[in-house]
Amino acid sequence: DIGCGYGASTIMMAQAFPTASFVGYDYHADSITEARTRAQAAGLGDRVRFEVASADSFAGDGYDLVTTFDALHDMGDPVGAAQHVRRSLADTGTWMVVEPMAGDHVQDNLNPVGRAYYGFSTLLCTPASLSQDVGLALGTQAGPARIRDVVTQGGFTRFAKVAETPFNQVFEIRP
Template structure:
C-alpha cells in the first residue's frame, strides 16, 4: 500500500466529513440570521448573539466552525467578520448565488436515507412527493438564483424570436413548475404574456398560486396540478421545463405531449443540469453534486413513475436530443449554458 496515496485519501475524507456536518451549520446560520447580522459588521460571539437573540456559547462554537471552514473570518482578538464575497453568497436569496439554499436541499434529501437505502436494495421508486419539505423549498432556493441571473437576460433572448413573442403577448406553459418561481419571474418580466404552470405535486401548486398572488401576476398566471404528460391548454408559443425533464419516468411521453401542445412556430426551452455525454465528462465537482442529488432524488422519482426511463441529472445533451427528436421535433440546439445548467431550444 502506498502510504502517501492513503494519506491523500484520508485528507479528502476529512474534508468531505467536515463539509457534510457543516451543512447543517450553514442552514442554521441562515435561519437564525447569523450571517446577515455578521455581514453588517465585525462582532464577538457575544455581540452576535445579542444582535440575533441567540445563545452566546452556541454562537461561539458555530463561529469557530464557520471560520475553520472558510465561511467567515477570524481575527486573533476574538472578533469574527465576513468578506464581501462571503456575504454575497450567504445572505442574499435574490442574488445569483445563494449557498444556504443548496445545503437546505442536500439536508432535505438526506432525510430520505432509510427509504433510498431500501430503494437501492429492491429497485423500487421513491416519489418526489414522498420527500421532506426541505427538498421542495431547498430545490427552489438552489435553482432560483440561476434563473434570476440568467432567465430573462440570457436564456430567453437566446431563443429564436421568442422574446418578441413574449412582448407581443405569447401563451406560455411552464411544465414541472414547482413553487412557480420561474413562472412568476417570466410573468413579471413580460406583462403582456399569459402563463400556465403545472406540476404533479399539489402542495407546490398551492404555493405557486400564493407566489403569483403576492407578485401581482395572478390575473395572467394560472396553475394546475397535472403531470408533464397531461397538462392542459394550448397551443402554446413557448413551453418551458426547468431542471425537470430528467426527473420523469416518461420524459418521451412528456416530450410528445409538448409537441402536441405547441404552436406550429412554437418553441420548447429545456433547461437541464450541466452535463457531458459520458461519465468521464462528468467526473468533476459539479458532476459529483448532481450524481449525488440524482441518487437521492432524480432516479428514485423516475423509477416511481411509469415510462421505463431513469435518465438522472447527468443525462447529457445526446440523451436530451434523442428524446426531443423521437417526440417529433425537427430542430434542436444548445443556446446557452452556466456552470450549473445547459439551455436547449427545440422546435417543430
Template sequence: MMQVDEKKLQEMIGKMLGDVGAAMGAALVLLGDKLGLYKTLASAGPLSSAELASRTGTAERYVREWAAGQAAAGYINYDPASARYSMSPEQALLLADENGPAFFPAMYEIAAAAVRDEPKVADAFRSGGGVGWHEHDACLFRGTERFFRPSYAAHLVSEWIPALEGVKEKLERGATVADVGCGHGASLILMAQAFPKSQFCGFDYHEPSILAARERAREAEVADRVKFERASAKDFPGSYDLVAFFDCLHDMGDPVGAGAHVKQALKPGGTWMVVEPFAGDRTEDNFNPIGRIFYAASTTICVPGSLSQEVGLGLGAQAGEARIREVLNAGGFSRVRLATATPFNLILEARP
C-alpha cells in the same frame, strides 16, 4: 492482501475528514439559515456570541458553539482580540443573501432531504422501485425553490429567453406560456414580471407545490396573468407559443411521452425550451465538484423519482446533451439546438 500506499492512504484520509466535516456541518448551516444567524451577522456584525444570541432570540451557549464551528469551517470569521465574529462580503453573499447569484443554504436543505430520505432510497436500491417526488421530506421542495430561483433570476430573462429564436419578441407582443413541472412557480413568476403582455400557466402533479406557487404569484402581484394547476407532463391542457421545462425532464418516467404531448400543445411556430443540469456526454466528463453534487442528487432524488413512474426511463441529472437530444428527437422534435449554457445548466431549444 493488497499493499497499501501510505501516501495515498493519508491523502484519502484527509479528503474524507474534510467531507465528514462538511457533512456534520450541514446541520449548522441549516441552523444558521433557519434562526437568522447569518443574516444578522452579515447586517450587524462584528458581534460576540452573546450579542448575536441577543439579536436573534437564541441561547448564547448554543450560539457560541455554532459560531466557533462556522469559523473553523471558514464560513464566518473570528477576531481573537475582540472575541467577535463577522462575515466578509463574499461569505454574506453566499450564506445570507437569498437574492444573490448562489444561495448555498438552499443546497444544504436539498442535502438534508437526501439524508432524511435515505431509508426510502435504500429500499428502492433493493427492490428496483422508485421514490416519488411527493414522498420526499418537505425541505426538498423549499430547498429546490431557493436553490434554483437565484440562477433563474440571473439568467432566464436576460440570457436564456433572448437565446431562443424569436421568443423574446413574441413574449413582448403577448404570448401564451406553459411551465411544466413548475414547482413553487419561481421561473414563471419571473417571466410574468418581465413580459406583462403575456399569459402564463404553470403545471405540476404535486398539489402542495401548486398551492405554494399560487401564494407566490399573489405575493408578486401577478396572479391575474399567472395560473397554476395540477397536471402531469403528459396531460396538461392548452395551446402555447412557448412550453418550458426547468430542470425536470430528467425526473420524468416517460420524457419521450412528455415530449410528444408538448408537440401537440405547441401552436404553429411554437418553441419548447428545455433547461437541464449541465453535464458532459461521457461519465468521466462529470468528475468535478458540480458533477459530484448532481450525481448525488440524481442517485437520491432524480432517478428514484423517474423509476416511480410509468416507463421509468431514469435519465438522471447527468444525462448530457447528446442523450437529451435523443429523447427530444424521439418525442417528435427534429430541430434541437443548444441555445446557451451556464456552469449549472444546459438550455436547449426544440422545434418539431
C-alpha cells in the same frame, strides 16, 4: 411552465414579460397551492395561473413557448412528455428545456459540479423517475445527446444547445 413546483420560474417570467400570460403545471397538488399563493402575493393573479397536471396531460394547445426548468430528467416518461409538448405547441412554437450541466460521457462529468450532480441523481432524481410510470430514469447527468434522443422520439426535429453556465445547459427545441 411544465414541472413548475412552487412557481418561481413562472412568476419570474411573468415579471419579466408584463404583457404575456403564463400557466404553470405540476403534478404535485401542494406545490400548485403554494404557487397560486405566491402569484397572488406578487400581484400576478390576472396573468398567471397554476394547474395540477402531469407533463403528459396538461391542457391547452397553440402555445408559443413551453418551458421546463430542471425537471425533464426527473420525469418517469420524458418521451411521453415530449410527445405531449409537441402536440401542445404552435407550429412556430419553441420548447425551452433547462437541465443540469452534463456531458455525454462519464469522464465529461468528473469535475466538482458533475460529482455533486451524480450524488443528487443517485439520491433524488433517479429514484423519483423510477417511482413513476415508465421510469426511464434519465438522471441528472443526461447529456445533450440523451436529451436530443428523448425529444426526437417525442416528434421534434430541431434541437440546439443555446446557452450554458457551469451549472445548467439550455436547449431550444422546435417542431
